[in-house]
Amino acid sequence: MDRFDEIVSKAVVLDLSGVELFAQMGKNWMRQEYNGIGPEFFPPELRAKVTAFLSIFEPAALIHDLRYAKSDGGRWAFNFANREFLDNCRVCANDRYSWWNWKRYRARVVARMLYDFVRGSKGWVAWTEAHRKRKVN
Secondary structure, eight states, X not given: OOHHHHHHHHHHHTTOTTTXXXXXXXXXXXXXXXXXXXXXXXXXXXXXXXXXXXXXXXHHHHHHHHHHHTOOSOHHHHHHHHHHHHHHHHHHHHHHSOTTOHHHHHHHXXXXXXXXXXXXXXXXXXXXXXXXXXXXX
């Protein structure tokens, strides 16, 4: 099993919101759309480092990337995708660390920081760009 399959499997085991997208899309398409943690405009080397550092959140990031790939360009779906990302990141943090472990709460703070980034202006640009790209294809 390669790393991508492990991420998919973890999302399913955790029953993350959005796993139903996996049944709608082929694995090759999912692999193509998943770019790790960080926006497309990050250089690949930087995104690889961020992804390695924040690997706990990869299952949530996969679903988030798939939501963006299916962007309708609207505000409601944008807000939904980002809130789902936050909720899924929290599930990942809670799964990794017990309630008594301080690292759980640190991971949840990082999840909130990631959420604040994706719901901001750069996230909106990425969302609308994904919609434009989808319309062209």
